[in-house]
Amino acid sequence: MTDKQLIENLDQRGLLMQASAQDELNEHLAGQCRTVYCGFDPTADSLHIGSLVPLLALRRFQLAGHRPIALAGGATGMIGDPSFKAKERKLNSLEVTAQWTEKIRAQLSRFIDFDCGENAALVVNNLDWTADKGMLTFLRDIGKHFSVNAMIQKESVKQRLEREGEGISYTEFSYMILQAYDFAMLNQMHDCTLQIGGSDQWGNITAGIDLTRRLNQQQVFGLTLPLVTKADGGKFGKTEEGTIWLDPARTSTYTFYQFWINTADADVYKFLKYFTFLNIEEIAAIEEADKNAQGRPQAQGILAREVTRLVHGEDGLAAAQRISNALFSGDISSLTEEDFGQLKQDGMPSSAIEAGTLVEALVATGLAQSNKMAREFIANGAVSVNGVKIADPGASLNWNDAFYGRYFLLKRGKKLFHLAYCQ
RNA sequence: GGAGGGGUUCCCGAGUGGUCAAAGGGAUCAGACUGUAAAUCUGACGCGCAAGCUUCGGUGGUUCAAAUCCACCCCCCUCCA
Incomplete structure (x- = not known):
């Protein structure tokens, strides 16, 4: 049974940016289990919290009774999405991209349920249907459906085309064709009828909707989620x-x-x-x-x-x-020796250091980037050791003063801690 | 292939022979105030305790002295073909 309120709920949460044919989409989702996909390109060996909104959205769809497909962009990751990117990006080697894709694929798997019957999730890699596609076939069968005139109208590449001092390579310009092809293929293979993504993906998604209609004579839908912004204008994440x-x-x-x-x-x-x-x-x-x-x-x-x-x-x-x-x-001093061991194990930033000056320790632990900065932090009263503020730039650390003879809890600023321990 | 414009410290961007470690803005960090907020104020922001050292796409050169001049090379943009 599917949740008819899904779209409305998304809207209430502020998660609905754009949707194609929203009324029809609503109806489309209402009655039965539909298949929805979202792509994640391997631009590193891990996803970051920027991908969390679409990732959780896939789960929201699953909870509402639909079947999610998480796509790892083994192919698209080799090309690089130009959407709203100010600059052309460096290409990564094939080996690196392949490695990253595997890692991403594993991460995606943690957010959706693969074992819940009708709407069990799927993880796919778009390299699977792209790698063997010959160039001529691709140009004739797929490329023919794209109008360059329409492609250059897309907002997502406009600034790259218009901005003084920047340009876009043919490689990146072709990205939207690849992503569009993904949608068409998933529609063929898995009856996927909805693609979701960040609002920067709107151009790519609509390209996919158009291609699927031309290639498969199927009406499919797109929906975008907001990109996360902060009130102070800073970069999220x-x-x-x-x-x-x-x-x-x-x-x-x-x-x-x-x-x-x-x-x-x-x-x-x-x-x-x-x-x-x-x-x-x-x-x-x-x-x-x-x-x-x-x-x-x-x-x-x-x-x-x-x-x-x-x-x-x-x-x-x-x-x-x-x-x-x-x-x-x-109270830090109330921590037992076991507590310190536990903190280390729990993933608290920590490292082994040699006894020496406090300045050296700050640099060794990464709390300061240089001796000069370390000295400045100390002089500013920004550094404390085991809960005691140290203001003498010449201070040194002696294991006799350490907790249990082997732990120094270094603090720089108000909330940056590091556990330094004796080897 | 031709013509023109450009590559400056995290980003934007000034700087055209010494007064330049390099204006200004942004971002970031620290201190005060707080709630492990926000706003505001103060300070820092290549490395070095310092003397000084290493930076302005790359390599060579001119000069007492270069980010600034010359040569070649690499990369980017615009227009033409």
């Missing part, structure tokens, strides 16, 4: 340390959790709608409660908890919370 990845080997569960904890008030309720499965009423209640209470709102905590659990599971969440509690609310 980046911190000083870099991108927030879904792979815990790249971004620890602790760092991941902290990222969400630090969400600005102006964004947090929107993010609850985007990134959690709490229903609209619950989210409204949280917002209302926060408004009436003074001090720190609870929304960030809920957001962090929900998203961390979604991406890293109960264990990952527990680990992240253990570290966070120890660092931000607990």
